[in-house]
Amino acid sequence: MNASSNPILRIEGVGKAFGPVTAVDDVTLDIRENEFFALLGPSGCGKTTLLRMLAGFESPNAGRILLEGKDISPLPPEKRPLNLMFQSYALFPHMTVRQNLSYGLEMERLARTEIHRRVDETMATTDLTQFADRKPEQLSGGQKQRVALARALVKRPKVLLLDEPLGALDKKLREKMQLELKRMQNEVGITFIIVTHDQEEALVMADRMAILKDGRLLQVGAPEDVYERPADRFVANFIGVMNFIDGKVGVDGLFAAEGLQVKASGNAGSATLAVRPENIVIGPPGDLPVSGAIVDIAYHGLDRVLHVKTTASATPLQVRIPASGAGNWKIGDALSLKIDPARCRLFQ
């Protein structure tokens, strides 16, 4: 929310190949000052390689990386004003929490008192003061994660890079830490770039996100943009749950599949209609244009998802309805449904 529109980091036509394998392919991307940016994609999409190029552990075969307008790609990692929080945390096992935090400041050759003051300050904001004299082996997973974050933050980097920072935590702790990280980012006012394969994590935390696949950038935008207006079928499928209906657009400008018609703007020809489970309206049989039958019901607490078999698609359509909502649907019930033309996407 506090992101300004100045790009602090510009990735310009960056590419990287390992032998015959292209890991990152001509990626151009602007990261704005103070934003929480997520690099999202399935494993092997090149997001970690891209992050490692920003940190300086891999050098790009093509392109430039500009930090505040200066090309940093020739600099070794120790000369870059960026810090990386490692997926394994990489805490120094032979040092206490305080020594782990002091390490980076000692490398800057700061005065002892200054180091002490800044380490104390950072331990206070990350709730680590009571663990100052513990070794990493004496900490829980969540505590280690905070030490790794603190060790990077104490350096006051221009950009903080986070490689799957929550991957090693269990679900409950992960959800808590997602909000914690976001709060922390707001507080310190540092640009965060996080790499994750978890689309939910990216949606919750990021101001903006980039979706990568096979080393190429598919879409960049705010979570709402990407969720509501996915650029292609891959993104639509990767972010959230999406129903796909194969059919074609006729000369009349209507998308048609077996037993279903939706007003959609597109060129005549074969096309795929994509619609979110929450954008399908259901009613008693015969009330709405498309008829179907319930083959499965999944209860999720707040809502339930009906799997509805229709003639329009081979896989049953998923329809999300509030759990408290009207209707006492059972498996095998017949019903009718409608797709809101304003809330679906057409891929051709």
Place this chain on the structure above:
Amino acid sequence: MSFNATRPTLLAAPGVAWLVALMVVPCLLVLSYAFFERGVWGGVEYTFTLENFARVADPLYAKIFLNSARIALTATVVAILIAYPAAYAISRAPRMSQPILLFFAVLPFWSNYLIRTYAWIVLLNREGLINNLLRSLGYTGEPLSMLYTESAVITGLVYNYLPFVILAIYSTLSRLNPELMEASRDLGAGPVRTFLRVTLPLTLPGVAAGGVFVFVLSIGNFVTPALLGGGRFQMVGNLVYDQFLTANDWPFGAALGAALILTMIVLLLLQARATAHASGERKGEAAQ
């Protein structure tokens, strides 16, 4: 339940029996000689005495002891200085080629210790390969006397025990999470400071294991000083050998041996404690 509890004991039994029967018992027998008087033609006279231990502390023998320790220590330091870079290079090589490189590092082990030591005589001799090479390169001075020097003894010791040290250091280096070194670079340390403050401290257990190994084997060694030192550089091992086979003073030889074994045991225990401590730290790291 009881089957599971007894099984580890059963599995260890043959090894333990072997060690006790052929190592512990003979050693204790020989060491027990140290408490008796010498027989006239070798062997022992079963009269209790502590005289032999008093003689071990005699300045003449204490000096040989210290000299052996100094030579062993020098060999240890040189071996570590050569082995560490080699082990480091192997651990950084592509995963596929590491076993092959290790194989070459250990290869000399598979030839006979005596033959390997004699090979050094051929190399270091006044008429040996190195002097011949120097002469063919145009060196006209006196041939260098390299054989039968302390350096020759140290060279032989280092050469023979180097593979152990490489293996010991390699095993700690290869288990080190490479992200630790990257984290150090990321936090602003150059390659040298990263090595001194992260890599080296975390691989010290391997250095200690390899180092103690070389030291223990070197201080008790008698073949290398006899062959490459030409008998001019007596070490404790030679002294023990002489007492048993030349001087026919078995009890004194046993007392010297006891002192030697005690030194080794103390060093090995210290090293085992250091390793146990360090592996505890690594376990904590792996549990993340």
